[in-house]
Amino acid sequence: MLTRISAWWRGLWGHSQALVAEAPLEIPWEREWGYLPKRNAGPGFSSADYVEARRRAREVALATLGDELWAQLRRQGYLDVPSKRFPGLSYRLRIGRRIEVRTALGVISPWPYDYLCINPLYPLPEEEFFAHLYLYVRDREDIILDVAAPQPWDQALGRTF
Amino acid sequence: MGRIIVANRRGHQLVEWTTETDTPEAQAQIAEAERIIREARENGCLVSKRVDGKHVVDREPFNPKVEEYQIIAPIAGG
Numbered sequence: 001m002l003t004r005i006s007a008w009w010r011g012l013w014g015h016s017q018a019l020v021a022e023a024p025l026e027i028p029w030e031r032e033w034g035y036l037p038k039r040n041a042g043p044g045f046s047s048a049d050y051v052e053a054r055r056r057a058r059e060v061a062l063a064t065l066g067d068e069l070w071a072q073l074r075r076q077g078y079l080d081v082p083s084k085r086f087p088g089l090s091y092r093l094r095i096g097r098r099i100e101v102r103t104a105l106g107v108i109s110p111w112p113y114d115y116l117c118i119n120p121l122y123p124l125p126e127e128e129f130f131a132h133l134y135l136y137v138r139d140r141e142d143i144i145l146d147v148a149a150p151q152p153w154d155q156a157l158g159r160t161f
Numbered sequence: 162m163g164r165i166i167v168a169n170r171r172g173h174q175l176v177e178w179t180t181e182t183d184t185p186e187a188q189a190q191i192a193e194a195e196r197i198i199r200e201a202r203e204n205g206c207l208v209s210k211r212v213d214g215k216h217v218v219d220r221e222p223f224n225p226k227v228e229e230y231q232i233i234a235p236i237a238g239g
Contacts, residue, residue: 025176027197028169028234029204041170049171056172063166064231066215120234121205123170131216132168132233135209139218149238 028122038158041123050161057125064131073130081137085145086110091137096126096156099133099148116148119159126160165194166231180225195223198230205235 036042041050062070073079073095080102083089088107092100099116103109118136120129136144165176176197178190198208209216211229219230 023171023174025167025174026169026171027167027200029201029206045170053170053172060166060168060173060231063211063229064209064216069215117239118236119239121237122234124168124234125170125172128168128172129234133236135207135216135218135233136236139209140207143236147236147238 031122033122033159036123039156039161041161053161054125054127057128061127061131065134069134079134081134083141085141091116091144093130093134093137095130096160098151098154098157099137099144100154110145111148111150113150113152115151115154116144117151117155117157118144118148119157122159124160126157129157129160163194163225163227164229165197166229167197168232168234178225191225194225194230197232198223201232207233207235209233 033042041053045053065073069079078092078094081091081093083091086107086109088104089109090102092102094100099118101109101111101114101116118133120132124132163178163180166173167176176194178194179187180191181187202208208219209231210219210227211231216229216231218233219227223230
């Protein structure tokens, strides 16, 4: 029943799953995105496109993280990933926000501030980028160390929507 | 059947191939999938593959027997 309602809703907004599947493949690294305002997917993206993109992003985030982590994220609102480089340090990941660096008592952080600002180079729905960031932190912490911009305050990411 | 999840502003789009036949069309699908993985890496993306129900970052060359790849967006600070 929910599936039928969902299909009807998408149809109402002029988008069915089939239509999206038939859209030409968009290779994001072949385009320039730097000119876009914050939290914007670019010209020609309708409000229905945003709704559909976020729905599809959630599917990928779930597939990327697996059922257990996804359920933990929904329950807690964040995932903590322990650092493999710095004992006693962990990265708190939240959807659409900067990474929060957390340290155990007595552990000194390698960063001057507690928040790390990291964005994708092209616009992505925030749940999809959350899954990407999780993979970076867990499997390629070296890249996080290279690119992270420490900031003194929390804030929404600019390149996601 | 294998697939690449190409993460983009549309949430994602899929590139699929089959290893069940050896037709020219199937070979072309595999070549296209291999090209996309290669070009993604050349442009700073990571690639992950599905293992035991979740994704892990993969540094191996494209393997058509992998069930599912995903293109991970390059990142920058600030």
